[in-house]
Amino acid sequence: MHELAVCQALIEQVERVARDNAARRIVSITVSVGPLSGVEPQLLEHAYPLAAAGTVAEVARLVVVTVPVRVRCRACKAETEAASNRLLCGSCNDWHVDVIAGEEMLLQRVEIETADEPVH
Amino acid sequence: MCRDCGCSLGPAATRAPFAAQPAGKGHIESIEVITAILDENDRVAAHNRTHFDGHGVLAINLMSSPGSGKTSLLEATIRALAGELKIAVIEGDLATENDAARIRACGVPAIQITTGNACHLDAQMVHDALHDLPLDGIDVLFVENVGNLVCPASFDLGVHRNLTLLSVPEGDDKPAKYPVMFRAADLTLITKVDLLPHIEEFSVARARDSLRHVGFRGDVIELTRRGGPGFDAWLGWLRSEIAARRAAAA
Numbered sequence: 001m002h003e004l005a006v007c008q009a010l011i012e013q014v015e016r017v018a019r020d021n022a023a024r025r026i027v028s029i030t031v032s033v034g035p036l037s038g039v040e041p042q043l044l045e046h047a048y049p050l051a052a053a054g055t056v057a058e059v060a061r062l063v064v065v066t067v068p069v070r071v072r073c074r075a076c077k078a079e080t081e082a083a084s085n086r087l088l089c090g091s092c093n094d095w096h097v098d099v100i101a102g103e104e105m106l107l108q109r110v111e112i113e114t115a116d117e118p119v120h
Numbered sequence: 121m122c123r124d125c126g127c128s129l130g131p132a133a134t135r136a137p138f139a140a141q142p143a144g145k146g147h148i149e150s151i152e153v154i155t156a157i158l159d160e161n162d163r164v165a166a167h168n169r170t171h172f173d174g175h176g177v178l179a180i181n182l183m184s185s186p187g188s189g190k191t192s193l194l195e196a197t198i199r200a201l202a203g204e205l206k207i208a209v210i211e212g213d214l215a216t217e218n219d220a221a222r223i224r225a226c227g228v229p230a231i232q233i234t235t236g237n238a239c240h241l242d243a244q245m246v247h248d249a250l251h252d253l254p255l256d257g258i259d260v261l262f263v264e265n266v267g268n269l270v271c272p273a274s275f276d277l278g279v280h281r282n283l284t285l286l287s288v289p290e291g292d293d294k295p296a297k298y299p300v301m302f303r304a305a306d307l308t309l310i311t312k313v314d315l316l317p318h319i320e321e322f323s324v325a326r327a328r329d330s331l332r333h334v335g336f337r338g339d340v341i342e343l344t345r346r347g348g349p350g351f352d353a354w355l356g357w358l359r360s361e362i363a364a365r366r367a368a369a370a
């Protein structure tokens with residue numbers, strides 16, 4: 001499944017963040033995923049340990065935030081939630097809608113432990 | 121090709137291992153990033169497009185379930201356009217050389233992608249294949265993706281047009297079951313329509329409705345590789361895409 005390839009790309013981004021910030025290790029990684037990205041959150045979580053093994057993110061927690069699909073209607077201007085296979089206006093049922101959320105597959109936040117000791 | 125064109129992109133880089141250290145006395149910091157997870161693939165895809173545009177090549181990605189008729193469509197198209205358009209093909213059949221051999225038998229260059237995951241092509245695989253495929257004089261480059269209605273949809277290859285094939289034996293509910301793939305397409309081809317008399321359950325009207333509901337906004341062409349008006353409409357679509365690209369380049 002392509003979720004492994006997605007996790008490998010994710011780990012590469014996280015490694016860059018770790019290097020730039022002189023991290024000892026990654027504590028957690030937060031991603032947001034919409035149904036229209038083509039990625040299944042559950043498959044992402046299954047693939048993640050394989051991609052993270054032996055990297056700076058080895059023991060990091062993966063947090064997947066799922067974003068629902070939202071559409072804006074061109075006819076009545078309503079903004080409503082929709083199913084991936086029924087991109088219709090929830091208010092007037094028209095199919096002339098623009099997707100305004102649900103396509104994303106983003107790395108949002110990385111929590112690191114820094115190499116240096118805290119200054120008190 | 122990269123050396124010739126001066127692009128800096130070689131084969132996929134192997135990354136140095138970078139292991140985690142055990143928890144220590146460092147402090148915990150939360151860093152906001154907000155990047156597209158596949159931005160490296162997107163960057164290579166954009167780079168691929170500069171190769172295509174630099175050579176005036178129209179690049180088209182074909183996606184579908186296994187066996188929907190991608191290679192058959194290419195064979196029939198190559199034969200119909202022999203002497204009119206120069207075609208080349210990148211084959212994403214990762215397990216066998218069958219499809220590449222079928223294309224070569226039609227007298228057209230075909231590059232077989234043999235590396236990577238068995239479930240989809242990505243932009244880097246296409247770029248690496250371009251190194252073995254001279255684009256000079258080529259009008260249309262087809263990329264036949266791996267037969268899979270899920271995974272290929274997430275990876276931009278840098279092509280100009282994405283096509284999805286839906287064959288009659290698969291059933292008209294496939295867009296509803298695989299919305300991401302069908303939504304991503306610029307054109308949907310309903311293939312094997314010669315089988316419609318034998319498969320009464322398939323309703324072209326229902327398939328079109330289903331496509332509309334997943335947000336597909338392109339044209340739908342019904343065809344069989346044996347020719348006829350649908351197949352001519354497909355050739356017409358291809359010719360008009362090439363004309364539009366040439367006009368834009370001029």
Ligand SMILES: Nc1nc2c(ncn2[C@@H]2O[C@H](COP(=O)(O)OP(=O)(O)OP(=O)(O)O)[C@@H](O)[C@H]2O)c(=O)[nH]1
Pocket residue numbers: 184185186187188189190191192193213219266267311312313314315343344345346
């Ligand atoms: N009846 C009918 N059969 C077709 C048509 N086009 C293709 N086929 C048959 O469908 C089968 C699969 O065709 P291919 O062209 O190999 O399909 P594909 O999408 O390239 O398959 P993969 O690369 O394995 O995913 C073959 O047995 C073809 O002969 C058509 O228009 N009508």
Ligand SMILES: [Mg+2]
Pocket residue numbers: 190191192213219264
């Ligand atoms: Mg094939």
Ligand SMILES: [Zn+2]
Pocket residue numbers: 001002003239240271
């Ligand atoms: Zn896959």
Ligand SMILES: [Zn+2]
Pocket residue numbers: 073074075076077078089090091092093094
């Ligand atoms: Zn509405």
Ligand SMILES: [Zn+2]
Pocket residue numbers: 121122125127128129167171247
């Ligand atoms: Zn290049």
Ligand SMILES: [Zn+2]
Pocket residue numbers: 121122123125127129251
């Ligand atoms: Zn190159």
